Amino acid sequence: MGTGTAAERSSALEATVEELQGLVQANAADLEELKEQVKDMGEVLKTLVAKIDALTQQREGKGVMTPSFSGDKIRGKETVCAGASPLCEALILRFGN
Incomplete structure (x- = not known):
């Protein structure tokens, strides 16, 4: 400049x-x-x-x-919440049980 x-x-x-x-x-x-x-x-x-x-x-x-320990599976992973909500499912898939 x-x-x-x-x-x-x-x-x-x-x-x-x-x-x-x-x-x-x-x-x-x-x-x-x-x-x-x-x-x-x-x-x-x-x-x-x-x-x-x-x-x-x-x-x-x-x-x-009470939670279900019946061995519910989400994409091959066992979970503790039967009929998991999408949010719960995502958390389980990300962080495990």
């Missing part, structure tokens, strides 16, 4: 500032989207914790239903 007239340098600076403002606005929009995703993930985690607590209570005999 050492060459050119003051008007050219000023014009180049204005273009750079406008570009940076666009990037800041895009980043702010991305940040808001990420905040929403984190909020949604927090809700999913709360639900997951509640379901895990319910399963733990069932295992300990505190729940309304």
Whole structure:
């Protein structure tokens, strides 16, 4: 930027500032989207914790239903929850019984 007239340098600076403002606005929009995703993930985690607590209570005999140890299988893996929900199934497949 050492060459050119003051008007050219000023014009180049204005273009750079406008570009940076666009990037800041895009980043702010991305940040808001990420905040929403984190909020949604927090809700999913709360639900997951509640379901895990319910399963733990069932295992300990505190729940309304007792877990089934009858050898239910999900894709070849034995599980302790009969009629597993998709969430439970995914957790079992990921982390085991």
